[in-house]
Amino acid sequence: MDIFTSLVIPALVGIGIGILSGMLGIGGGTVLVPIFRLAFGMSPIMSTATSLFTIIPTSVSGAVSHIRHKTCVPSLGLAAGLGGACTSPIGVWLATISPAWMVMLAAALIIGYSAVNMLRKAWKMKPARAGVVAPAAPAGEPPVEAAVEQAGDAAANDDAAPEVPAGESSVAADTGKAFPKLTRKQLAIGAAIGLGAGLASGYVGVGGGFIMVPLMLSLVGISMKQASGTSLIAVMLLAIPGTIEQGLLGNIDYMAGIAVAVGSIPGAVIGARLVRLVPERTLRFIFGGFLIVAAVVLVLNEVGVL
Template identity: 70%
Template structure:
């Protein structure tokens, strides 16, 4: 039983996290932080640090798949990633001087906000009937933004870098990838399609998380064993998720994921207040 909990269970959890990461363009931190905190009984700072560590291989795996499938805009992802890399160390520093309850409160708020945004988007979406129509509509949207061929204006790239700045701060502080911030902003401010935003976000995540992970590693806050076990599952999971983008109804996935995140946020709050142990 101990072997299952220590090794097999984390791998299985990682597969699920990887699939969601590859499909939605998130690093998976919104799922991993509650799991490391509640299931693995890690401290607040170790939960966020280990999550950030696991995010890198997960996002690399998904990003590579998206690049091969041409469901991303590399230049935009790099711009957002560089912006985030500048602020993620600041987020880590803020986490080291913050009380544990504040870190988890911030994580709960971010996770809850992410859940509400996903559910709101899902409610507005119409059930997919004919994939071809959806693909054509996204192609038109991307063309209007000048992003079908991956070529963006300098202004759009600067906006992308600005988006990355905010995502990097959140990434370093609460151990998330920042995709839940970048994807909706890329949709609204830059105008690319959801499918391309997901892949582009993963490129940014794999870049912006690196400085924060290095800093957390130097501080000794990472549980490498748990992180590696989850990554063993999340790496192939992210590949699967990236391939399923065009096949699985996004609306249904958002409902399931949004519901899970709400439960996770509530559990974090209850745990930190001592209502549950």
């Protein structure tokens, strides 16, 4: 391949993947795996391995931006990331002994379920009114307590803020002033979420954001914007052990991975900035639509349509 095909095109693709990563809290693996499989002609195991390798710099770039702008919950991301780091090598091992179609089918099923769940919640939310800005927490007031007070005000006046779906706690109120403090139970739930995401990450070659974001929304109760950044913190941690294992097995195409990462790193920074400007309901629809496309692509690829 010439320089344009081997470096420039992958870098441009990486920019798009990075933007999705920064906005949606994903590592980009659900797009990278089909691209490496179809455009680069890699084997299924090399596609997943190279995807996992590329995910790390992408997620680091996006996570740093989210931390700077306080659109994440670092403690939850750390808990989920450490949990996932324990299981991602197991996922890699399972992928090496599984047929390719089984790996792709598992990915498509998980992604499809997450997409339906995300779109269902987005549909129930009320569109945010233009120009409505959530009140900032008073000086010295803990962010979680401020969130509770704001949630009560919103309940008294439906026009004050967009509706929060049933099952999500008041932690979801995003003040943007300080990181919310979670309970030990919430952090334990985060670690459990990470265990499942890490297994999927190693097995399918994705970051696991498509699992963590919906579960963080429904089980922990943070907002979509917080879940996106928190997921990236977890992804950059849980992908490391699986990547090391894949590297030792010789399954990574480093040239292709680096070429995509060159574009995905600045793209993730752009996406992390955009997440503060996009309404939460819109962000949910974007995320759900993206997951559906990813699931369909994986299935079509395995049945030989693509």
